[in-house]
Amino acid sequence: MRKEFNYFMPTKIVFGNGYIDKVEEYIKKYGINKLCLITDSFLAETSFGQKLIESINGVKVFTEVEINPGIQSINACAQKIKEWDCDGIIALGGGSSIDTAKAASVCALSGESIHKYLDGNPDKIEIKNTLPVIAIPTTSGTGSEVSQYAVITDEKSLRKDSITSEHIYPKVAIVDPVLTTGLSVRLTIDTGLDVLSHAMESMFSKIRNSFTEILALEAIRTVFQWLPVCVKEPENIEARGEMAFASTLAGIAMSHCCGTLPHGLGCPLSGHFGVPHGLAVGVLQKYGILSMGHTCDDECQRIISFVNPEENCKREESGEILLQMIDELFNTIGCEKDLKEYHLDEEGIERMVEDAVIHGCTGLHPVEITKEDIRNIYYKLKG
Ligand SMILES: [Fe+2]
CATH class of the missing domain: 1.20.1090.10 (Dehydroquinate synthase-like - alpha domain)
Structure with a gap:
């Protein structure tokens, strides 16, 4: 007999070689006026990173993504998104960039520290809303572009914690294998x-x-x-x-x-x-x-x-x-x-x-x- 189950996956997935060029379509689709690109300094300098930055009018770029992002770096990223008054996010990179974007999309809107939303926090508050995230993975690994989790490290205890919510699924995942070559x-x-x-x-x-x-x-x-x-x-x-x-x-x-x-x-x-x-x-x-x-x-x-x-x-x-x-x-x-x-x-x-x-x-x-x-x-x- 089949087990009972729930299945929910709200992320639109577009998959194909060269599909990074479709990003503008989705910026328009989700009515984003001012974008923040979250990536690392290495990827921002690659030919596809540069092309992406040049193709988006007025894009703000946050390149201080940490490997195994911590609470402070998520909060700093959210603060920048607020300061820049961005209403949408593109995450370009592996799990660290995409997790940073998903977590910052929560805090930039609520103004709270990510610490309040951590699964390991006994007084955690529920995630109710986020800024739209367009995820463009550059590795074939984490699957963060299609998941309801973001992994965050507590810098003090070095414990890896996470946030979990159906609201943090990216709006769209642009999976372009060319980026991984x-x-x-x-x-x-x-x-x-x-x-x-x-x-x-x-x-x-x-x-x-x-x-x-x-x-x-x-x-x-x-x-x-x-x-x-x-x-x-x-x-x-x-x-x-x-x-x-x-x-x-x-x-x-x-x-x-x-x-x-x-x-x-x-x-x-x-x-x-x-x-x-x-x-x-x-x-x-x-x-x-x-x-x-x-x-x-x-x-x-x-x-x-x-x-x-x-x-x-x-x-x-x-x-x-x-x-x-x-x-x-x-x-x-x-x-x-x-x-x-x-x-x-x-x-x-x-x-x-x-x-x-x-x-x-x-x-x-x-x-x-x-x-x-x-x-x-x-x-x-x-x-
Ligand atoms: Fe994993």
């Missing part, structure tokens, strides 16, 4: 693993459903086939298009199912040790699957038969075979499988355990995860 191999791997993680965790989340499963399966199949091609041939536009498509599908699935153990334990790794988000959640996939025992054998079997229809695996062997497939993918793309380089220390691990155990994604893992389980996994990653 200049990504380095390292960024391609890290962001590609984030796509895989969103899709895998959507398959195992306690709140998974029949609808998001279809999106997640296609995203997983696409990552296995095309991420290695993107790594080997960074300018292969067909491969970049496939990964951009997978990122969109996985982002929608994740927005409905949330993550599981890898995102629950991965966010503290980025907050406390600066591990790139995609790498952190990617290396944790193995531990997520191992921790499930045989609880999700059906889901593992479904993934395997979707990725490789000729693989006729037994139900009870499916977890092990999926682990092998992930291990082979890591070998093919040349990605490390532990985090030795990040020098995880005892004190930092204890702080991460405290953050991970209360992270929303950890609670959605299909089996219960204790502090001891979390600590053991961090020590394994430490190498």
Whole structure:
């Protein structure tokens, strides 16, 4: 019998090579008179960044986006949007730019600090309205352009928190694979693993459903086939298009199912040790699957038969075979499988355990995860 579910995705998605040029159409459509472009200084200087800036009359440009944006930088961005009297936002970049735009779109309108809206704030206030956001992703990874979340780091505690609301879905996501052809191999791997993680965790989340499963399966199949091609041939536009498509599908699935153990334990790794988000959640996939025992054998079997229809695996062997497939993918793309380089220390691990155990994604893992389980996994990653 089908499980009950809710599905809501109000973002218009336009997908195609060169579609960044369609931005003016949407500025008009949403009646935006004065735009703020939120990006980073590197992207603002690229040829497509410059072209975008030159094409929009009177655009104000905010380039102080932080990697893992913090409360102060969101509030500073919102303050600028208010000062400039902008009534709409374009976010150009990866998750940090898009999350900054989504969060600042709330505060610029309300005048409140983003701290008041954080999911981890026991007195949090509800998000009621935002400025319209046009999201243009330049990586195939976070899926923030199609999600109801924005991740925000508390600079004092280094805890990664988030805001969640149906109101913060961007109005439109312009997904233009051409923008991703200049990504380095390292960024391609890290962001590609984030796509895989969103899709895998959507398959195992306690709140998974029949609808998001279809999106997640296609995203997983696409990552296995095309991420290695993107790594080997960074300018292969067909491969970049496939990964951009997978990122969109996985982002929608994740927005409905949330993550599981890898995102629950991965966010503290980025907050406390600066591990790139995609790498952190990617290396944790193995531990997520191992921790499930045989609880999700059906889901593992479904993934395997979707990725490789000729693989006729037994139900009870499916977890092990999926682990092998992930291990082979890591070998093919040349990605490390532990985090030795990040020098995880005892004190930092204890702080991460405290953050991970209360992270929303950890609670959605299909089996219960204790502090001891979390600590053991961090020590394994430490190498
Ligand atoms: Fe992620």
